[in-house]
Amino acid sequence: MPSSPQPWNNPKLRAFAIQLAVLFVVGSFVWIIVDNTITNLQRQNIASGFGFLENPAGFGIALTLVDYTEQSSYGRALLVGFLNTLLVAVIGIFVATILGFTLGIARLSSNWLVAKIATVYIEVVRNVPLLLQLFFWYFAVLRALPLPRESLSLLEVAFLNNRGIYVPALLLEGNGLILGLSVLVGIVSAWLIGRYAKRRRLETGEIVKGVAFAPLLIFVVPVLAFLALDMGLKAEVPSLQGFGFKGGWSLIPEFVSLLLALSFYTAAFIAENVRSGILAVSKGQTEAARALGLKPTPILRLVIIPQALRVIIPPLTSQYLNLTKNSSLAVAIAYPDLVSVFSGTVLNQTGQAVEVIAITMTIYLSLSLFTSLVMNWYNRHMALVER
C-alpha cells in the first residue's frame, strides 16, 4: 500500500499490541483465580496465610538430616522433608545413570547373553508401574529380612534386619573441617592434573603417564592429611539394645526400597536413551576409528560416547526430572519426603491446603528448573565438541 500505513499495518506495533493483550488476559485470569480463592477461603472460615510455618509441628519424623524435634516448627519440618527428597533424588540419579549407561551399552553388546539379559531387564522394569515396584521392594524386602533379634550380621559389626542396615560409624577425633578441605584440595588437584595432561596431549600428542590415577588424589590427600595431623578414628559399632540397634550408621528400609525402586526403574529408561544415542552415531565413525587403529574400548570412549552424548543428554534430563518427581511416591511406603511430611502431615494438621500445595509445587518446580539448568549447561558444553 503506497499511502501512509495504518497503525495496524505496522507489523511491529501489531505484534506488540497482541502480545500485550495476551499478557493482560493471562494476567487477569491468574488474578481472578487468586482473588477468588482468597475470597472463598475467607467465606469458608478456613485459615490462610503463611504464619503457620512458625507454629510447632508436634509430630515426629523417622529420618532427619538436620536437627528436628517435635517442638520444631512446620517450617523446619518442610526443610526436613525437602532434604529427604533431595537425598533420595540425588543418590537415585547417580545410581540410575551408572546402571542405565551400563544396561544401554550391554543391550548393544555382541555377546548374546549379555544383550538378552539387558533387554529382558529393560522391557520388564520399564513396563511395570513404579508404584508396584515400590511395594515389591518394600514389602518383599521387609518380609525376607529377620527381626532385629535375629539379625544377619557381618563379623558382628554390621547388621541387617527389617529395621534397616546398620554399619559401624566412623567418628573422627579432630577437626572435620580440615578433612573436608583436604577432600576439596584432592578434587581440585586431580582436576588440574587432568587439564594439564589434556593440554599436553593436544599440543604435543604425548600422553602423560599415570594421569589415569589422578582421581585417586581425592582419597589420598585426605588420608595423608589425616595421618599428618595425627587425627584419631573411632569406630562405633551398632549394638542391640532393647527393641533395636543403637549407635553406628543406619539406613532405614523405606529409604533403601525407594532408592532401589526409583533407580532401577529410571535406569531402564536411561538405558534406552543411551542405546538410541549410540545407534544415532553413524557406523562410519566406528569404521573410521578402526581404520585409524583404535581399539574397541577407546573407540567407545573417545569416538562413540562423546557424539552419542549429544543425543542422550536432552532425554536424560527428562529422566532426571522424572526420577525427582516420582520420588513423591515415597508416601506410599512411609519414606518421609517432602510430599509425605509437608503436603501430607502438615497439610492435614493445619488444613492450609492452598498454601501447602503452593509451597510444594514451587519447590518441585525450582528443583526441576535447577536440574534442567545444570543439564542444559552440560548439554551446551558437550555440544561444543562438534566441529
Next chain:
Amino acid sequence: MNNRLLPAVLALVVGLLAGFLLYPMFAGGDEAAPAVAASDDADPQAEAAPLPVVTSRSTLDLVRERGYVRCGVSQGLPGFSNPNDSGDWSGIDVDLCRAVAAAVFGDADKSRYTPLSAKERFTALQSGEIDVLTRNTTWSLTRDTALGLDFVGINYYDGQGFMVRKELGVKSVMELDGAVVCTNTGTTTELNVADFFRSNGLAYSIVAFEKSDEVVAAYDAGRCDAFTTDASGLYSERLKLADYNDHVVLPEIISKEPLGPAVRQGDDQWADIVRWSLFAMVEAEELGVTSKNAGDMRTTQNPAIRRLLGVEGAFGQNLGIPNDWAYKIITQVGNYGESFERGVGVNTPLGIPRGLNALWKDGGLQYSPPVR
C-alpha cells in the same frame, strides 16, 4: 497475517478480556451454584477454574435437588465403615449417614459413600465433594476452627491405644522405650504418639503411612514393634492381621478421641439436621424405642416418645425436614444401641463392650438433649 483478520482478532481478545474481568461480578450468585452442584462426577480437586466453591444455597437444598446425601467414610474400617463384596457399606459411621438420609428423604438408602484416607478427608468436605464427614474423625479445636469445619456430635468415644506382638512380652506402653511405632499420617494419632513418648521421656521412631492397609502390612512384616491408632481402630485392623491371636492390645489409653460427624462451617441448618439425626438415635435408645417397636410406639401415651416419633409437635419442621424424620431413622437404621451392637458390639468380630459409649444413665457418656 491478513489485514482484514486483525480487527476480528482484536475484537476477540478484547471480548475475552472483558468477559474475564466482568465474570466475577456475575459469578458467586445463584447462577453459578447449580454449576458446582451439578458437577457430581467431576473430580473436585481438578476444580481449578475460578468458580466459587461455596454456594450461597443451603446444603439441604442441594442435597434435595441431587436426591441423595454424600458421606465421606473410611477406606474400609470394619465396624465403622466397610464395604462388603457387593459394595454395600455398613458400620456405625455408615448408619449415621443413613440416618441423615432417612431424616431428609425418609429413605436411608438415599445415601452414597466416598472412601477417604485420613489425609484427604477434610479437603473433600471443604471443597463440597461430600455433605458430611462420618469417618472416625476426632473432634479437636483446630479442626473445628481453622479448617472451616463444624463438628456436630460424638458418635463414638474413643482413645488411642497400642498393639504389639505377644512374643515381645511387653505388658505396658511404658516398656516401649526405643520402639518403632507404625501409624497413619494426617491423624491425631501421629501427634499423640509424639506427645506421649516425649512427656514420658521415652525414645521412639515413627513410620507413618497414608493408607491403613500399608500400616497393617508393615506391622505384620515386623517393620515396627507397635501399631498405634484409636482403640476401636485396633480392634478393627487386628482382624486384618495374618494371625490376630499373636497380638495383644496394651491396657493404656493415651488420649481422648471423640469421634464424630463434621460438616462445613456456616450452614447451621445442615449442622442441626446431622446433629439431631445422631441425637434421635441416642434418644430413641434411652426411650426404649427400637426399629422393631417404633411402629407400635406411635400410639403410646408417653409424650417424649410421641414428640420423637413426630406424632406430636412439629420438630421436623423446625429442622426443615418432614415431621416423621426420627421415626424414619429409627425404623430404617435403628436406635444408637442397635447400631452399636450391629456394627462393633460384643457379638461382632470386633467385640467391643459399650463402655464409654453406654447411655449416660448406664454410666456411659452418650446423652441426647431432649427433643422438645
